[in-house]
Amino acid sequence: DAGVTQSPTHLIKTRGQQVTLRCSPISGHKSVSWYQQVLGQGPQFIFQYYEKEERGRGNFPDRFSARQFPNYSSELNVNALLLGDSALYLCASSALGESRTDTQYFGPGTRLTVL
Amino acid sequence: AQRVTQPEKLLSVFKGAPVELKCNYSYSGSPELFWYVQYSRQRLQLLLRHISRESIKGFTADLNKGETSFHLKKPFAQEEDSAMYYCALTGGYNKLIFGAGTRLAVHP
Numbered sequence: 001d002a003g004v005t006q007s008p009t010h011l012i013k014t015r016g017q018q019v020t021l022r023c024s025p026i027s028g029h030k031s032v033s034w035y036q037q038v039l040g041q042g043p044q045f046i047f048q049y050y051e052k053e054e055r056g057r058g059n060f061p062d063r064f065s066a067r068q069f070p071n072y073s074s075e076l077n078v079n080a081l082l083l084g085d086s087a088l089y090l091c092a093s094s095a096l097g098e099s100r101t102d103t104q105y106f107g108p109g110t111r112l113t114v115l
Numbered sequence: 116a117q118r119v120t121q122p123e124k125l126l127s128v129f130k131g132a133p134v135e136l137k138c139n140y141s142y143s144g145s146p147e148l149f150w151y152v153q154y155s156r157q158r159l160q161l162l163l164r165h166i167s168r169e170s171i172k173g174f175t176a177d178l179n180k181g182e183t184s185f186h187l188k189k190p191f192a193q194e195e196d197s198a199m200y201y202c203a204l205t206g207g208y209n210k211l212i213f214g215a216g217t218r219l220a221v222h223p
Contacts (some may be wrong), residue, residue, distance in 0.1 A: 041216075042119075044212045048210060098209065106162075108158055
């Protein structure tokens with residue numbers, strides 16, 4: 001198993017554009033979480049999906065949306081990009097979606113640059 | 116408010132020296148605390164969680180509810196310990212709240 005995979009690796013967009021980031025969880029994992037990591041800061045929680053339903057949302061504007069597919073892969077969409085959206089976007093998967101017992105496994109991230 | 120504070124951006128020590136990476140938290144309720152590590156060119160990965168009360172790669176961390184701290188310690192640092200370390204707490208389900216991270220540099 002290759003672990004959590006994310007695509008693309010890098011992405012350059014201009015302000016106002018829209019972007020879609022993709023994540024494939026570890027086989028058998030039903031929960032996917034998304035995090036934004038701005039340079040010099042720790043990851044910040046954006047969304048969690050479990051069994052295709054949104055379970056948690058962080059303090060991000062409505063320009064951020066996500067979904068989970070029947071095969072448990074996930075997409076993160078960001079509309080009307082701003083310069084401040086430039087960051088590393090991390091995806092994490094876990095078996096049951098409960099941090100107290102699960103371990104979250106992180107992907108390598110997608111580096112988004114907004115010009 | 117739920118918050119994790121790591122006061123040091125960089126901790127520089129020599130091989131064989133003791134290491135303590137500081138972490139303080141703010142959380143109403145019973146928190147679950149974690150340490151994550153990111154080695155150079157590798158993914159973010161779980162190092163240890165307080166509920167397990169185990170030692171991983173010689174590192175230990177004790178939850179001190181009175182001081183709201185979860186410091187990471189190792190008695191003798193090794194060069195391979197050089198990495199970025201993040202303290203985190205769970206804010207429900209899989210929501211992890213991370214600190215800003217501390218870079219540990221272990222010199223020969």
